[in-house]
Amino acid sequence: MKSAGLHHRLPSFHTILLLSAAIRVALILYSEWHDAHSVVKYTDVDYRVFSDAARFLLSPGPGDTNRAQGPLARLLAGPNAPLGLNLTLGDPYTRETYRYTPLLALLLAPNAWLHPSFGKYLFAACDIFNGILIYRLLVSDILPGIARKDTKSPGKDKKGVEEGGRAREHEALATLYSAIHLLNPLVFSISTRGSSESVLALFVLLTLYAALRARWDAAAFMLGLSTHWKIYPLIYGVACLGVIGGGGAATKRPATWRAYLGTWVNWRTVRFGALSAGTFGLLGVGCYLIWGYPFLYESYxxxxxxxxxxxxxxxxxxxxxxxxPAADAPTHDVVPLTLWSRLVHSPLVSFGPQMGLALGMGLVFGRRKQDLVFAWFTQTVVFVIFNKVCTSQYFLWYLLLLPLLLPRLETTRRRALAYLGVWIGTQALWLSEAYKLEFLGRNVFFGLWVRGLVYVLGDAWVLGGIMGDYVP
Incomplete structure (x- = not known):
């Protein structure tokens, strides 16, 4: 770890925080001006969907128009409501294309009565808090663990000096790595445009924060909440179960399959699974009781x-x-598909390789608490690469974990530049072709697909390199 004197050359973490906050506030203010003066909006379409859903939730209509359709909501809103409550909630799913948990619309309710950009400030604040969590995890968990392994015990007379200098170096390194998140243009542009990814990222980091401290009940609760918010964090449960069952510091695999099975099925793992599934279930049941089938369908x-x-x-x-299927195609012209054709055309065709790789990596790498970040990172990357829909927004899912993984990577500057070049280059190659389709109206679907395959191969190569550079 070449970090001597690093704390003398870097700004403090508080300076990085203030700079990142100023950037986000400036961009949100700019977005309001830009949207008022330009046809091409800075604000993401999804943010308008969130805002509309929040307004629908707060403004139930007369009769059955825009009313929450769950059995509990109907009971409380009816003339026979207990204690004369007569509580009426609107239905966020009245807004077409709103396909998220109703808790998100509830969270953005101030958009309707406080300020239209409230949600953007909330998402930006989650970004900042995520950077603080990354910094704290690096200082208190990840960097000290590396130092204990890599440094020899100092003499008695030098112990205090060595520990003080090491703490300053850890703070400087943590500032550098957390700045990768806080000052990442992809991160702050997406949150200030109105994407809610930073809220889920906060839940994921809180889950990791609890797991690395072996607070498994809290981790189970946060994992259940994360999975309710968006389903993909479910994959992290596999790695957590491996760590819990193995005691958190297993270095050798069990000798027999019975012993191996015992690491996955025991009181600790069952408790974690029950708490996590119970949290997910209670949140789902509660939302169903209020918003009914529209919640179940649109969210899942x-x-x-x-x-x-x-x-x-x-x-x-x-x-x-x-x-x-074409929207205007007559039904009598539709040719029935064979079983094989239906299988190939099914949107579930991507589910097998995607979940097989994501869960498999959790099984293989989720054995020690120290390797939990690495396991989650590899799981997330393969989940994103092989997802049936993949946009730049999804890259945030694994970029969130990268600052926590970097201290455990041993790589050369040349390899690091190669990884970055391939990751950016394959996206630029794809975007150059997508521009022809999106803005020039050219029929380049096949060429765009080929470039998408290049992106998959490039990202798989980068992931393989990172896995090879990882020091367990």
Whole structure:
């Protein structure tokens, strides 16, 4: 770890925090001016969807118009409501294309009565808090663990001096790594445009924060909340179970399959699974009782059979585009598909390799608490690469964990530049072709798909390099 004198050359963490906060506030203020004067909006379409959903939730209509459809909501809003409560809630799913938990619309309710940009400030604040969590994890958990392994015990007379200097170096390194998140243009541009990814990122980091401190009940609760918010954090549960069952510091695999099975099925793992699933279930049941089937369908069932033929990085998008049913096609012209064709055309075709790789990496790498960040990072990367829909927004899912992983990587500057070059280059190659489709209207779907395959191969190569550079 070449970090001598690093604390003399870097700004303090508080300076980085103030700079990152100023950037986000400036961009939010600019977005308000830009949206008022330009046809092409800075604000993401999703933010308008969130805001509309929040307004619908707060403004139930007369009769059954825009009313929460759950059994509990109907009971409390009816003339026979207990204690004369007569509580009426609107339905956020009245807003078409709102396919998130109703808790997000509830969280953004101040958009309707306080300020339209409240949600952006909230998302930006989550960004900042995520940077603070990354810094604290680096200072208190990750960097000290590396130092204990890599440094020899100093003499008695030098122990205090060595520890003080090491603490300053840890703070400087933590500032450097957390700045990768706080000052990342992709991170602050997405949150200030109105994407809610930073809220989920906060839940994921809080789950990791609890797990690295072996507070497994808190980690289980946060994992259940994260999975309710968006389903993909479910994959992290596998790695957590391996750490819990193995005692958190296992270095050798059990000798027999019975012993191996015992590390996965025991009181500690069952407790964690029950608490996590129970949190997810209670949140789901509560939302269903209030908002009914629309919540169940839009938040979960829709995503199972979702067909998205719009261009994206996914290797599956071209097949979806070719087989996507035309809106004006007469039903009598539709040719029945064979069983094999239905299987190939199914949106679930990506589910097997995606979940097989993501869960498999959790099984393989989720054995020690010290390797939990590495396990989660590899799981997330393969989940994103092989997802049936993949956009730049999804890259934030694994970039969130990168600052926590970097201290455990031993690589050369040349390899690091190669990884960065391939990661950026494959995206630039794809975007240059997507520009022709999006803005010039050219039929370049096949070429875009080929470049998407190049992106998949490039990112897989980068992931393989990082896995090779990781020091367990």
């Amino acid at each position: 069932l829709y995503h199972i059979h979702r067909l998205d033929h719009r261009h994206n990085f996914s290797p599956y998008f071209y097949l979806t585009y070719l087989t996507y």
